[in-house]
Amino acid sequence: MILLAFLLQTIRIAIPYLLAAAGGVMSERVGVIALGLEGMMLAGAFGAVLGSYYGGSAWIGLVCAMSAGILVALLLALCTLRFRANQVVVGIAINLLVIGATRFFLRLAFDSASNSPRVDGFGGEGSGLGVLASFSNPLVWLGLIALPALWWLLWRTPFGLRARAVGEKPEAAATLGVNVSALRLRGLLLCGVLASLGGAYLALDQHQFTDSMTAGRGFIALAAIIFGRWMPMRVAAACLLFAAAETLQIQLQGAQLVPSQFVELIPYVLTIVALAGVVGKSVPPAALGKVE
C-alpha cells in the first residue's frame, strides 16, 4: 500500500515534467534549444486558469492554455527562425517576458499580486479518493502517453524522420526537398502545446494560478531531456526518476535524513555529470541552436 501510494504520488509529480519534456524533445530534435520551456509552462498555467475562470470549465481552460503555449511558441519562432536571433538569448528573454506578463495580467484580471481566485479543475474534491480523482484527469493520461507517442512520431513516421534530419543535418534535409523552416515551426508549435499542458496540469491540479508557480520545472524537464540523451523513452525514465526523488523527499520530510535542498539538487547535478560524460556522454542533436 505504501509502495502504491509512493508510485501514484511519483506519477502525479512527474506529469508536468513528462509533458514539458516531450515538448522539449520535439523542439530540440528539430534543432531549436528548449530554454523557453519554463515560460511556455507558465503561460499554459495562466491560460488554463483564465479559461477555467471565465469559461467556467476546465476544458475551456485547456484550450486557453494551449493557445497561450502556441502564442509563446510563435513569438519564439518569429525571433529565432524568421529573424535568426540567438536561441539562448531568446529562450531566456521569453522566460522573463512570461513571468512579467503573467504578473501584470494577474493584477489586471484578478487585482492580485500573488494568486488567482479558485477555479474549476478536473475531478474536483467531490469525486472521492484523491488518487482516483487524479486519474479522472485527462492530463494525467496525456502525460503518461506523451513521450511514448513522441517516440512513435519521431521514429516511425515520415514526419519524424524529416524532423530528426532537420535537427541533425538541415542542409542535407533541405537538399532532399524538406522545408526546414516549416518543419522547425511545426516542432516548436507542438512543443508549445505540450509544455503549456504541463503548466495547465499544475494550475488545474491546485485550482488556481500563483505567481511563478512553475518554479523551475521547465528547467528540470530540460535536465531530464539532457539526462535522457534526447531519447523519448529515456527522457520519460529520467522524469520519473526525478519525480521519485522528490516524492521520497516529501515522504521522508519528518525523518530529516538529508536536507531537502540536497534532494532538489539531484536533477541538476545529474545533468552536469551527464554532460561532462563521466558515464557515457550526452550528445545533443548536431544542428541544435544553429539556424542559418
Added chain:
Amino acid sequence: MSGDGLLMRAAQAFLAPLLAVALAMVVGDLLILTYGESPATVYALLLEGTWGNWYGFGQVIYKTMTLTCTGLAFAYAARAGLFNVGAEGQLAAGGFAAALVGLLLPASIPGVIAVPVCIAASMIAGGASGAIPGVLRARFGASEVIVTIMLNFVLLALLNYVVASHMAVPETLHTAEMNAGFVARLGSLFPVFAGSAANLTIVVAVLVAVFAWWKLFRTRSGYELRAVGLQPDAAEYGGIPVSRVWFRAMVWSGAFAGLGGINFVLGYKHYYEEGFAAGSGFLGIAVALVGRNHPLGILIAALLFATLSQGGLAVNALVPKQLVDILQAVVILAVATTVPEVQRLLRKTAASLVRRDAAEATP
C-alpha cells in the same frame, strides 16, 4: 571612404539598441493603455522617480553597480564565444564570500585592508563558480549554457542551505552583520543622497569596466580571447590554445559577476541575504546585449536598465511595476532580433553603395 566607415560603425553600434528601446516603448504604451492610464503620464512619472530627485537617482546608481558587473560578466565570456548564463549563481556566491570574510575578520582591522580582502573574496568565489563550467567546456566539451543554468540552481540551493541551517539570524533569511569591510554610502559623503542605497562600490564597478576594456582591447590575452570568439578554428590554427582561453574567459566572467555581490553586502546591508540580487544575473544578459559587449556600452546600458527597474517602483501606483519586467524582456528580444537583421541590412546597403561607386567610376 573613412567617413563612410565611421558612419557605418556608428550605425552598427547604435541603430539596433535604439530600435529595440523604441519597440519596447510602443509595447509599453499598449500595456499602459490596457490599464486605462495615459502613457505620457506614466513615462513622466518614471523619469521623475528616477532622474528627477536625488533619492531616486541614488537608487539608480545602486542598481547600476550590480548590473554593470553582471553585464561585464556576460560580455567577457561572449567575446570568447561563450554564453555565461550563470551570473545569477556567481553573483550570489560572490556576495556570500564577501559577507563570510567580513564576518571572520576582527573588527579591529582597518577598512583599507578589510575592504580589498572582501572584494578579492567575492571575485575568487565568483571566479571559482565560473571555473566549473569553464573546465567542463574546455576539457569535456560540455555546453556551458546548460552547465551554467543548472549550476545556478545548485549554487543557490547550497547557499540557502548553509545560510538557513547554520548562519542565519533567527527568524530571518540573512546572516549576522559583518565585523569589518564596510564601504561608505554616497549619502555619508553627499548629504543629498541620504536614504538611498547608493554607495562607493559604484567606483569599483567603473574601475572594473575600465579594466575589462583594457584587458579585452589592449592586451595580448584579450586579443587571443576575441580571436577565439570570432573563429575558434582559425585561432587554434594560429597557435592560440583555445581550451585555455575558454577556461580563463569563464573564470574572469564569473569573477566579474561575483564582484557585483559587494554592492549589497559591503555597501548596503553588511550581511548576506537569501535572494539579495535575484534577477540581476539574467538582466546582465540584457545589459551586455544592449551595450554590444563593450564595457562603455555596458555602463550606459546598465544605467538604462537600472532606471527601468527603479522606475517600475515609481509608477507602481498607476500601473503594476511588472510593466518594466515586460519592457526589459522586450528590449532583450528586440535587440537579439534586430542586431543580426540590422547587420544584414547594413551589409546590403554597403554592397549596393560599392556597386554604385563602381558604376560611376566606369565611364
